[in-house]
Amino acid sequence: MKMIRAIIKPEKVEEVVNALEKEGVISLTKLDVFGRGRQKGIQVGSSIYDELPKVMLMIVLEDAKAEKVVDVIEDNARTGNIGDGKIFVSAVDEAYTIRTGEKGL
Amino acid sequence: MQKTKNALAGVDCPSMTANKVLGRGKQKGLQLLQPEIKPEERKWNGMRMKYIPKRMLSIVVDDAEVDKIVKTIIRVNRTGEIGDGKIFICPLEDAIRVRTGERGEEAI
Numbered sequence: 001m002k003m004i005r006a007i008i009k010p011e012k013v014e015e016v017v018n019a020l021e022k023e024g025v026i027s028l029t030k031l032d033v034f035g036r037g038r039q040k041g042i043q044v045g046s047s048i049y050d051e052l053p054k055v056m057l058m059i060v061l062e063d064a065k066a067e068k069v070v071d072v073i074e075d076n077a078r079t080g081n082i083g084d085g086k087i088f089v090s091a092v093d094e095a096y097t098i099r100t101g102e103k104g105l
Numbered sequence: 106m107q108k109t110k111n112a113l114a115g116v117d118c119p120s121m122t123a124n125k126v127l128g129r130g131k132q133k134g135l136q137l138l139q140p141e142i143k144p145e146e147r148k149w150n151g152m153r154m155k156y157i158p159k160r161m162l163s164i165v166v167d168d169a170e171v172d173k174i175v176k177t178i179i180r181v182n183r184t185g186e187i188g189d190g191k192i193f194i195c196p197l198e199d200a201i202r203v204r205t206g207e208r209g210e211e212a213i
Contacts, residue, residue, distance in 0.1 A: 003195060017155075021133070027191075029128035030156065058126075060193050092195050094175075099189035101179045 001092040001105065002066040006057045007035065008077040008085040013055045019076045020059075025069055029058040039082055054085060060092055060105065106160055112181045113164070116173055120213075122163040127156035132187055159190060165200060165213055 008016060013030065020028065034051040041050030059069060070087055078084055095105050106123075113119060133155075166174060175192055183189055202212035 001193075003193060026133050027128075027130045029126050029159070029161065031124055031126040031161070058128075060191070090195060092193050094192075094194040096175055096179060096192040096194075097189070098179050098182045098192065099185060099187065101183065105191075 001060055001095060002063055003090050003092045004057075004059045004061070004066060004069060004073070004087060005090070006059075006073045006077065006085065006087045007033065007054045008057065008073070009079070009083065010053055010055045012077045012079070012084075013057070016057065016073055016076045019072050020069065023068065023072050025059060025061065025065070025072075027059070031056050031058070037083065037086070042083070052083065060095060062105070109162070109178060109181050112177050113174065116177050118164065118166060118170065118174055120164070124161045124163070126159050126161045128159050129156050130188065130191075157188060165197060167210060167213065 006016070010032075017028070017030075020026075033054050033056045035054055036050045036052060041048055041052060043049075057073070061069060066089055070089065073087055094103060096103055097105075110119075110121075113121065162178075164174060171194060175194070178192060199208060200210075200212040201208050
């Protein structure tokens with residue numbers, strides 16, 4: 001299994017979530033985060049904003065689906081400007097459903 | 106949440122990080138269904154909760170303790186209803202204690 005953590009622009013979240021829904025990826029967790037990228041935030045006049053609000057979407061799914069989902073997120077979160085965000089994919093060894101105690105997604 | 110914390114402290118694993126998150130599972134969040142509508146025609150009638158507030162706990166432990174902790178969390182949090190949540194177990198490469206600079210298992 002893979003965990004995809006996508007850090008994207010807050011205004012793009014609904015677009016991405018709806019696109020994922022169409023792909024059959026319904027389960028996800030989202031959390032508000034603050035961060036900065038390679039540009040060290042943005043500068044407006046003399047004030048520097050280096051804690052930019054973003055949303056992190058966390059999705060766990062089978063290895064085979066991971067690439068497709070990354071593509072979908074990429075396509076829908078892109079504006080072409082700096083600050084579109086990043087997608088990280090990491091390994092997940094096990095998953096449990098608390099309701100049943102069963103292993104697996 | 107409090108019960109989970111107590112239970113985890115009871116199995117010798119009090120350290121954790123908690124986040125308030127929003128999420129949904131296979132059921133697409135909560136939907137208020139209109140019972141008079143036939144199941145095949147049921148759709149959310151605008152009164153839909155797309156995300157459900159949850160807590161996410163992050164706990165870092167030795168490999169050997171994973172099983173015990175998963176069982177504890179499942180035991181405490183299980184209601185048998187939809188929405189009980191998920192547990193994911195991921196490998197971790199390293200851990201560092203900021204105060205002392207210790208690395209690896211010593212830092213946990």
